[in-house]
Amino acid sequence: MAVYEVILTLVGLAMFGAVVLPRVLADEPLSFPIIYVAAGAILFSLPLGVEIPDPATHGDIAKRLTEFVVIIALMGAGLKLDRPFDWHAWSNTWRLLGVTMLLTIAATALLGWGVLGMLLPTAILLGAVVAPTDPVLASDVQASPPTEAVDEEMDPADQEGEIRFTLTSEAGLNDGLAFPFTHLAIAVAAATGASSLEWVGEWFLVHVLYEITVGIVIGYLAGRVVARVIFRGPVTTQLGKVMEGAEALAATLFTYGVTELLNGYGFIAVFVAALTLRHYEWRHEYYEALHDYAEMVERIVMAAVLVLFGGVIVGGLFAPLTWVEVVVGLVLVFVVRPVAGLVGLVGTPMPWKERIVVSSFGIRGIGSFYYLAFALTEAGFEERQLLVAAEVLWALVGFVVLTSIVVHGVSVNPVMNWLDHARDAPSGEPGEDQSPE
Secondary structure, eight states: OOHHHHHHHHHHHHHHHHHHHHHHTTTSSSOHHHHHHHHHHHHHHSSSOOOOOOTTTSHHHHHHHHHHHHHHHHHHHHHHOOSOOOTTTTHHHHHIIIIIHHHHHHHHHHHHHHTSOOOHHHHHHHHHHHOSOOTTTTGGGSOOOTTTTOOTTSOGGGSSOHHHHHHHHHHHHHHHHTHHHHHHHHHHHHHTTOSOOHHHHHIIIIIIIIHHHHHHHHHHHHHHHHHHHHTTSOOOSHHHHHTTTTHHHHHHHHHHHHHHHTTSOHHHHHHHHHHHHHTTSTTOTHHHHHHHHHHHHHHHHHHHHHHHHHHHHHTTTTTTOOHHHHHHHHHIIIIIHHHHHHHHTTTOSSOHHHHHHHHHTOOOOHHHHHHHHHHHHHOOGGGHHHHTTHHHHHHHHHHHHHHHHHHHHHHHHHHHHHHHHHHHSOTTOTTOOOOOO
């Protein structure tokens, strides 16, 4: 059988589904990612002569493919946010980043070290990998596209619900802020047995202060430059109209590339660039074209990654798992993130039902695959502690992501529809919770 033609057929089906499925599943308790993972598992089970993917063997390919999906998703997420960048208005986001994310990393590392018997560097890496809320798979709980249903008399801070804004902004930022902890795991592995703690200062100065600062600065500058180019005049040519929105992809690649060349965090830079671009002229209708183009590219590439993930599953991804790893994986999804989320939101005026939803919908996904692939491809002989656990890490992270895809995919539409209805209901209707406590 001609493998090349089979691959073209599968890619074509994936792309076609990426266009059609969102329409079909709009109000159904079944998400786009579930369909693609299942399709990948079925397709790679057939005798088509196509090699089953193995992320442990082809780590660099896994890293680059997941990297591309995440940066496109980060651009789309940033373009959704109409709320002004203000410390108070973003207070719930800071709580999820400064408290919930750190608690998730610490609790996961503790489970990995104390329950699974992992070495400390491996446990830290596991915590860093599963901590970020995925901007790719969380699209169903994200804010609405830019300028959608904009009321000219309404402040942009009121354009989207607090739940959707909080989850979108969290996913946009914590995918970059997990990097320092990934580097921490690598640094701890390299420093095992060393008597000096000089590496701690180097890690903090380079991987925390410098790389985060570079990401923010380059992201802001790139966003301003791109905005000036885009909004300097209306599109008048036919070719220009055909290419409307493609600047989103160009801005993503340019911003990410420049930041990485300067050894900064490209994920942070892309999201900051998207925010800067979005608020340059926040009521301009062209933002819809930018957002829609970014989301189209994201959906197509995401479909490919999820189909491959289904193939990895039938290829024996979960073989290294024991019942202990399975229980820990379930605890990470159903206990660690929800509890850490509720702790982070203590004292906020957000009603309890909304706090529970925000805490429970910290979806794990493609970003976790990227961080794991990044760490394992960066690790060398000095960090061999990470490499010896590669198969178990891939199996456990894959199980966490699959669980998150299924559980959140089935529940997201009913839960969000119920909350949207409750929020839009007139005051005093049954089901509306006016109390923040």
